[in-house]
Amino acid sequence: MCRWLAYTGEPLQPSTLILDPVHSVVAMSLNSPLGAEPVNGDGFGFAWYPEGAAHGAAPSRFRSIEPAWHDENLREISRAVRSPLFFTHVRAAGGPPIQQTNCHPFRYENWLFMHNGVISQFAQTKRDLALAVDPSLYPHIRGTTDSEVLFHLALTMGLADDPIKAVGDAIRMIESVGHAAGVKFPMQGTIAASDGETVWAFRYSSQGQSRTLFHSADIPTLREMYPDVERLATFGDHAQVVVSEPLNDLPGAFLEVPESTVAVLDRTGYHHEPFLDAAA
Incomplete structure (x- = not known):
């Protein structure tokens, strides 16, 4: 349906991840081997917390209905700013029209949110x-x-107080309403949410067959594994990426997030927690 990337760590130019890798997010917009659709050209979004911004500050955002590979402004902006935490998303429209307000990431106060997947038969439950x-x-x-x-x-359910519980409660409501409408598998997708300090990355579907999701191994370990890969020097020790598909083919560089799991990433590192139960 879509592809997305989230970064947290030492401030860097977002173009380092959005544009430069062999299999960057912009490259995924043209060719996504692990995606439900190989082309994600129905708009994009890029949102970032500026370097040095106060805790709780609202992120900046740029969205467009142009294909990501065609947009010169995305290239300009992603090279001009520096950020310790940013989201980017390329869209394959699954039904809702191609318009700027439908492009991810979505924003409310200091929160960012993006999703790859679908609420099945949404018209029946909307x-x-x-x-x-x-x-x-x-x-x-x-x-x-x-x-x-x-x-x-999720905001209604208390995202600001307990993100994991709030997203879980929102999904359970979607499943309950969907089942009542005769939808067998109401929820599908991967989700990213952030308050500017932490990234929560969820992988879940009612059917237990979610969209792909990976995050990077820690940078010090990768430097030991690949001492000759000069590109790793670009990143600080706390740099972490969570992404729909690996950005490169280095063995061990990206770890798959298991089904029904949330990956929590912040300056202390990452950890996984069980998230819901598809059989419930």
């Missing part, structure tokens, strides 16, 4: 799910995607 969004948050839904409704459901 009304009930949208009406479950807190009335104070509902006006902030600007587009027509299932992903944006999912984000605002």
